[in-house]
Amino acid sequence: MSYLSCEFVENGMCFIYNAAVLCSYSMCMKFDAIRIIDDYKGELFDWDKVRNIKQEYRDRFAKNDIPPICQGCPSLQVKDWPGDMQLKYILINHWENCQLDCIYCHTHERKKELNKMKPWKILPVLKDALKNNMLSYEGNVNITGGEPTILKEFPDLMKFFLEKTNIFIMINTAAVDYSKWIRKAIELRRAAPTISLDAGTRETYKKIKNVDCFKKVVDNIKKYKKGLDPVRNSLIGMKYIFIPGYNDNLEEVKAWLKLVDDLGMTNLQLELEHHWYEKNKYLPENVKEYIDLVVQYAHEHKCNLSYREILTTCGYTEVIRYIDNGR
């Protein structure tokens, strides 16, 4: 039956530090989410219960009774949904530990306390989902956090997804540490790591991230991309989040583009810092100019360019695509 719903309601789950919730989009944009199980710390699920909760939401969506948090969400689409409720879209986001201290991060105010937290284990839950036919063979997982590479389970998680499924792995990494699993997954064309430098210079990077490791990160990006063919190279995302007052000046954007050029990166991603946008609700004129500059660069250098959540809200939806990497 065809009705307005979304991939997460139908086939998704997102794990945060104290709950299993329905989707990630509401996490990013509204800082709230529909909870499937509250006070959750990695206990094995009663999958029938999970299916019943998901079914309740599916029934609501089928009757066009869209929960307020989902209203207007760009993920909504009219489709004939499969109805199997297997987990196909997963967000793993249940830890907050990270080596950086980005000024825009939700962890910024409680950095020390959050870095001391000991994350619960997600892998037994995924293995149990597989055993109970609740994990789809195909799909997408987004491993975000916190910093994935410092999660103890990270190598085992990567091994699990690569060996037991054909799920594509998206990873947000600061690249302060190098992971051979990320490199291996890129080689297999099974992962797309995104690195948000947000700066073209060491000074600005340090101002934004509060840690002086610009060079280390750039060296790790070089290691990730070394010897890759253009298709695999284009899986590594270079992101720039415009943070008014910090990196929204021509020199910085030019320095970032120079670095992108020197490194030979071809997957560019732009975003506007979400706290600033929530407060101000407009896109500054100078940022529009810098976006145009990046667009021009992308065309001249035959790069892919995409926009992230806030910029799509501001109307930047047209992706530039020169390299077909199957994503």
Ligand code: SF4
């Ligand atoms: S409609 Fe949007 S906010 Fe609601 S569950 Fe789906 S992705 Fe999340």
Ligand code: SF4
């Ligand atoms: S790299 Fe990510 S998780 Fe780490 S502090 Fe920055 S925004 Fe937060």
